[in-house]
Amino acid sequence: xxxxxxxxxxxxxxxxxxxxxxxxxxxxxxxxxxxxxxxxxxxxxxxxxxxxxxxxxxxxxxxxxxxxxxxxxxxxxxxxxxxxxxxxxxxxxxxxxxxxxxxxxxxxxxxxxxxxxxxxxxxxxxxxxxxxxxxxxxxxxxxxxxxxxxxxxxxxxxxxxxxxxxxxxx
Numbered sequence: 001x002x003x004x005x006x007x008x009x010x011x012x013x014x015x016x017x018x019x020x021x022x023x024x025x026x027x028x029x030x031x032x033x034x035x036x037x038x039x040x041x042x043x044x045x046x047x048x049x050x051x052x053x054x055x056x057x058x059x060x061x062x063x064x065x066x067x068x069x070x071x072x073x074x075x076x077x078x079x080x081x082x083x084x085x086x087x088x089x090x091x092x093x094x095x096x097x098x099x100x101x102x103x104x105x106x107x108x109x110x111x112x113x114x115x116x117x118x119x120x121x122x123x124x125x126x127x128x129x130x131x132x133x134x135x136x137x138x139x140x141x142x143x144x145x146x147x148x149x150x151x152x153x154x155x156x157x158x159x160x161x162x163x164x165x166x167x168x169x170x
Contacts, residue, residue, distance in 0.1 A: 026060040026139050028107055028127060028146040032069070034077045035102035035113055052077045056125050060139060060146050063090075064128035067105060067116040073125065074100055074118050087117060108148050110135040 033053045040046035054076050066087075079100035088094050101115030105127070112134025119126075127146075132138075136149045 024141070024144040026141070026144050026146060027057050028060050028137075029055065030058050030125070030127060031055045031106040032073065032077060032125075033104040033106070034079060035104045036080075038104060058125040058127040060127050060132070062129050062132065062139060064126055065130050066126075066128045067103065067114050067131045068119050068122075068126035068128065069100075069103075069116045070122045070124070071118060071120060074098075074116075077103065079103065079116070081118075082115060085117070105131050105135065107135050107137060107146065110137065110148055 031053055032055075033051060037046055037051040041048060041051055054073055056073065081098045081100055083099045084096055085099050086094050087097055097120070098118040099115050100118055102113050103116050104111055104113050112131055114131045114134060132146075137146050138149055139145075140147050
């Protein structure tokens with residue numbers, strides 16, 4: 001769900017889990033950084049003060065896939081267009097949009113690198129399922145907040161398939 005720029009936030013009367021009549025919205029304060037700037041800084045070609053960053057309040061939506069930003073944030077971070085892509089909206093309409101990146105997304109002490117969809121005419125930022133998975137976060141619908149998954153020493157974050165070495169002789 002992405003709202004137009006002139007949409008006003010409405011307060012909810014709780015979530016369905018707490019007995020309210022409407023599902024509440026979950027927002028998170030995230031930091032977005034131009035990852036190309038980080039790479040240039042790492043190679044000594046850009047001072048730390050030259051790294052473009054934006055802190056914003058994002059609507060958390062596990063029903064969306066991508067990070068969605070507006071044109072203003074794209075300009076502030078000076079993000080290049082990587083491609084044009086067709087996306088399907090919640091109302092089943094299909095739009096052609098720009099995909100920009102790479103962007104580093106930070107929430108608390110977690111970070112991930114993703115590309116973002118630029119949605120024209122919106123004022124908000126939407127944090128979808130892909131960046132949420134990369135950040136290893138979960139939604140707490142009862143308290144309407146985003147949480148970092150607690151560290152579980154016996155529960156790995158990623159699965160990596162091993163490749164067995166095979167030797168062939170003729």
